[in-house]
Amino acid sequence: MEENRSIGGLECSWRKPDGRKAAEEAAEETAAAQAGQKEKTKAVAGQLRQEAEIVEENKRKEDSDTIEHQVDKLLLQIVKKITKEGERESRKMGQLLEFLEILILSGILLSMVQGDVHHYEFVLKETNFTRLCTTRSLLVVNGSLPGPEIRVHKGDTVHVNVYNQGNYSVTLHWHGVKQPRNPWSDGPEYITQCPIQPGKNFTYEVIFSTEEGTLWWHAHSDWTRNSVHGAIVVLPAPGTTFPFPEPDGDEVIVFGSWYDYDINKVVADDLKTGADTPTSDSYLINGQPGDLCNCSKGSARRMLVDHGKTYLLRIVNAVMNVDLFFAVAEHNVTVVGMDGNYLKPFTTPYITISPGQSMDVLLVANQSLGRYYMATRQYDSVRPDVLIYDKTNATAILEYRGNYTSQADPIFPSSLPTYLDFVSADNFIHGLRSLASPEHPVNVPLNISTSMFIVVSMNQIICPNQTCAGINGNKLASSLNNISLVNPPIDVLLAYYRNMSGFYTKDFPDYPSSYYNYTADEFPFNVTVPLQGTKVKMLNYNETVEITFQGTNVLRTSESHPMHLHGYSFYVVGTGYGDFDPENDPKGYNFIDPPELNTVSVPKNGWATIRFVASNPGVWYWHCHFDRHLSWGMSTIFIVKNGGSPETSVREPPANMPHCEVSFTNRIQEFKDSSGEENKLKTFD
């Protein structure tokens, strides 16, 4: 039986999926065998993780003695010397200060051009995991779910050597990392590269610049990101600090989705028939659904804390298709950062987080010694009459160290909003403000050179005789400005860089082809059927861009859409409900302290306006981070042209870009993919 939608509480609330799951009845018989397998998997995963950590630690040690660090050490010594001797010898101090100034200047210059370089080895492999009552093989990195954490300082560079030992072609994306001039390592399949085939490897060069806080990495091929993802921690640059007191510790919290069956296979079938994609069987916190779910008692991850200390929770929403609420029982949290940018601290009993977003929140362990659930559940913005969704209350445990008699079960957070609590979701999102301090200033472009109005909509592709499995016997689709993106057979970046025609057109429209009442229950038929194509938006270097995203209720399928831009972060200057009013809504724009994000949640039946400066040349993907919408075509591509000098132009491609294993004969006769010649050519616009 479906649970009443308004109730959430001390239950996993997972439901039987529609016939896709193996029979539950068999579960009890196999439980013992599964437990054994689980232990084995845990042990192997632990061992692999340990090995990976040792390799990483050694690399870190190797990398730690760069010039920049030596300058830092020297500076520290000099500062100590001044403090000791300064008062005594004022003349000498003058000389020292002069010397110090030169050193600081060279230190700054160095840190501008060079951070540390780190190396990571990512081995992609099928690995068995048991969750709920099912054992499944998942494609994961280095045997773990979620995958390994990448930890750097602001401005560092990371080389990630990816070995694909699985049986699925994939790419990896470094979500929120701007990768200045380096779209070659950004990752989205058929946008900036072709996938890494099984048995092949590719080294990504991940270039950090202005990001500071928590980000993440994930696969960008079909729905493989479900199991191929992990956190990225960007610490302040050496010699700088957090804009809040240094926390006593930090803890990465990654939310994921669990499916009891091969989700990639099921989605591939659904895309063929036009049917809706399935909902997950549970949500996960750091790879586990937690105590409340079937066959999961005792599996919840634990976070041990000392009373009186402050912890930085680094939270990533890596689930496939839904916004989430998260709360810690009896503890408020203070949100201090989002998507790799700092925020004005605000204290709240819960957070709302969309797929693609990451959040930094402080938690003070100031309650009675005990065990408290940290819990997440879906915020569901679809129609209230749609009852099929994942109702899991995924949990982890916040556990105080010390001697105390522990209650039988940890306390569940009463502050966790229920599934349909639109007001709580909205209140949280409106509390987000940039820090806007001298160290972390806001630079919203005020004079706009390119203005776009992009309608974000669900659609249908008409099937003859209505023989498909989606709405009205047609195929489900989605679009931006009524264009449903089709992937080209080679990546757009290569086609652009080599000036090859026939793979995309430069006519993605700035405005929709027709205006209608976007958020009404009635809608013209023609807006339900999108055009299909690979249309890109061309931008000149340094153009100042404003985009208003307008959600629709076409086919009565309105919901929120987390829109994500690669290669950039942007300021969210306004959001609202209903149809955007170009006369009055801009009057309420925030140019003082708007949040700077890489993923903005366009509210259900509402709009959001963002601004950015197109200062990163390259080919950059813009898409909804609900994978079901992305699979149906809710995406477009921005090409930012070169700025006229090598420093403002896309870098040369690395020598070992994966090749597109497709036949080009129908498209471009003269294209010789096997020779690798395309990687040797250089063109600057």
Ligand SMILES: [Cu+2]
């Ligand atoms: Cu969407």
